[in-house]
Amino acid sequence: MNQPVRRGPVSRFFIGLWDVMNFTRRLIFNLVFFGLLFLIGVLVIIGLAKGSAGPRPLRDNTTLVIAPDAALVEQYSSDPASRALAKAFGGKGGEVQLRDLLRVLEAARDDKKINRVLVNFDKLQASGYASLREVAGALAGLRASGKQIVAFGENMSQGQYLLAAQANEVYLDPMGSVVIEGLGRYRQYYREGLQDKLGVDVHLFRVGEFKSAAEPFVLDAASPESKQADLYWMNDIWNRYLADVGKARKLSPSVLAAAIDNLPADVVAAGGDLARLAQQQKLVDGLKTAQELNQELIKRGVADEDDEDHLGFRHVNFDAYLAHLGARTSPLDERSQVAVVVAAGEISGGEQPAGKIGGISTSALLREARQDEKVKAVVLRVDSPGGEVFASEQIRREVVALQAAGKPVVVSMGDLAASGGYWISMNADRIYADASTISGSIGIFGLIPNFARALDKIGVHTDGVGTTRIAGAFNPTKPLDPELGSVIQAVINKGYADFTGRVAAARHKSVEQIDQVARGRVWSGQQALERGLVDQLGGLKDAIADAAARAKLGEPGKYRVRYLEKALSPFEQFLANAAGSPMGQALLGRSELAQVALLRAMPQTAQQLQFVQAALAREPGAKPVTELAYCFCGF
Structure with a gap:
């Protein structure tokens, strides 16, 4: 029979210490586990209860306050659950969808509960003037309906001011400014640093003397062709900006232009007081602090000292009013549909998250529209600088397949629909663009970096053998063979021929006619219309009406508009609902443990990488060019 092992006092001490530590570890783990279990249970209850607890009803004489601290986007770049959690944790600087902002402004126009709108666009980040002009148009329509719009700002950029100028009254903080400086496009050029200093040779292959996307890697300054083309379309957009502001403020565009040219002298004459100068130039109607303006709005409206935003007057903010409007569509709605597929961001191969365009993922959305019997027409909303040619072609093929199935496709161009963004647009039954949309850039390029000289500088050399002449020819640590360069240029030439040939067929023009307006040159929407690259000037609303008319769906109201987006999993939907509720936000906002645990559990949108850098990273077995x-x- 085995005798029990007798341990000394030192052994018993360490064994006892280990038992205590092990018990403590299990205790802490169980506390954390049951804490999370309790949290999830609370969130489940919140998620189930949220559907029955609607938004607070609006009262008479309410002021709608629109003050987005966000980037204006076509499509969110993160999932709803992540957005709801970020908001619950007090996150700032998110995103607001253009469609939501337009919807709120249109609804307020006919809402008898809303008697005025207060706008502050100081923290709105916009990517281009096409989307800004859509918002400005909606604000102008709201003002024309008789609703009073009051704008306030502390420091307004020229894009933000375009929106503020649409108001009946524009007020600026006495210490604030309105900065209107014109349009400029400046980039860094790396040739000397890469080639002369580091020994990295970047080989550029392109078709089109205006295709300047990759010039910074091979030049020390912008080419004359790049400057010529850029100034041409920028002048068109800039003159339109002056006209839009002049119309809203009843000022001559020439007077506005002269004021900008004389800005240095005028600032000195005003003693450096930018706010007073803005008032003298009639850009604003008065100088008030936020508190002074709030007191004025209390007099015009209804005092409300208990409001959560501490403004002092009865109001509803943008998010609350959007929630009040409710869901745009219902799964029980049996009306025919116009599906809207948003193609926003860079075009890359495969599956891509929201905010980017994937050759597979975006094609899948278009295919879903084709296979859904309720969808009778499709609007492709494009806001893209382009990207990979093959991924663009995958999407274009799905557009053609939709048309072959008898479903019209209308493209609505946003701020930017250039290069690959134009590739996916060109076959539409009709293409709409804003006059200030940036489009065109019909051209192809390829970049091949070579590090042989850079490695030589540090004494690293590449050598070896291959079974054929071209084995290892694409190795970036070997000098580029001139014959290989001719192969790559031939591939690029073929890509350009494919591009111009498809555009010619889609636009019913000759290849020669398309080549004259292609060669990588960029155009404004107005200039693209004049050259036959787009069909009509207008926004998303115009494109939807056109698509419905082509499908013979009747007047608005007889069909519904449905945005096709990647569906959420049940758990993601539950989390979005729970975290987005007032109780969920209060709970999460006060729980550091919940913040750490849930933020780690939620999938995060990958960091945006520089597009060229990502495109140059070859995967094993990938196409060499x-x-x-x-x-x-x-801009």
Whole structure:
């Protein structure tokens, strides 16, 4: 029989210490586990209860307050659960969808409970003037309906001011400013640093002397062609901006232009007081602090000292009013549909998250529209600088398949629909663009970096053998063989021929006619219309009406508009509902443990990478030459 092991006092001490530590570890783990279990249970109750607890009803004489601290986007770049959690934890600087902002402004126009609108666009980040002009148009329509709009700002950029100018009254903080400086496009150029300093040779292959997307890697300054083309379309957009502001403020565009040219002298004459100068130039109607304006609105409206935002007057903010409007569609709605597919961001191969365009993921949405019997027409909303050629072609093929199935496709261009963004648009039954949309850039390029000289500088050399002449030819640590360069250029030439040939067929023009307006050149929406690259000027609402008319769906109200987006899993939907409720936000906002646990559990949108850098990263077995149809043509 085995005798029990006799341990000394030192052994018993360490064994006892270990038992205590093990017990403590299990205790802490169980506390955390049951804490999370309790939290999830509370969230389940909140999620189930949220559907029955609607938004607070509006009262008479309510002021709608629109003050987005967000980027204006076509499509969210993160999932609803992540957005709801970020908001619950007090996150700032999110995103607001253009469609939601337009919807709120249109609804307020006919809402008898809303008697005025207060707007503050100081923290709104916009990507381009096409979307800003859509919002400005909605504000102008709201003002024309008789609703009073009051704008306030502390420091307004020229894009933000375009929106504020649509108000009946524009007020600026006495210490604030309105900065209108014109349009400029400046980039860094890396040739000297890469080639001369580091020994990295970047080989550029392109078709089109105006295709300047990759020039920074091979030049020390912008080419004359790039400057010529950029100034041409920027002048068109800038003159339209001056006209839009002048119309809203009843000022001559020439007077506005002169004021900008004389800005240095005028600032000195005003003693450096930018706010007073803005008032003298009639850009604003008065100088008030936020508190002074609130007191004025209390007099005009209804005092409300208990409001959560501490404004002092009865109001509803943008998020609450959007929630009040409710869901746009219901699964029980049996009306025919116009489906809207948003193609926003860079075009890459495969599955891509929201905010980017995937050759597979975006094609799947278009295919879903084709296979859904309720969908009778499709609007493709494009806001993209382009990207990979093959991924663009995958999407274009789905557009053609929709048309072959008898479903019309209308494209609505946003701020930017250039290069690959134009590739996916060109076959539509009709293309709409804003006059200030940036489009065109019909061209192809490829970049091949070579690090042989850079490695030589540090004494690293590449050598070896291959079974054929071209084995290892694409190795970036070997000098690029001139014969290989001719192969790559031939591939790029073929890509350009494919691009112009498809545009010619889609636009019913000759290849020669398309080549004259292609070669990588960028156009404003108005200039693209004049050259036959788009069919009509208008916004998303116009495109939807056109698509419905082509499908013979009747007047608005007889059909519904449905945005096709990647469906959420049941758990993601539950989390979005729970975290988005007032109780959920209060609970999560006060729970550091919940914040850490849930934020780690939620999938996060990947960090945006520089597009060219990502495109140059070859995966094993990938095509050795990737043609890119991309345009660095934003401001």
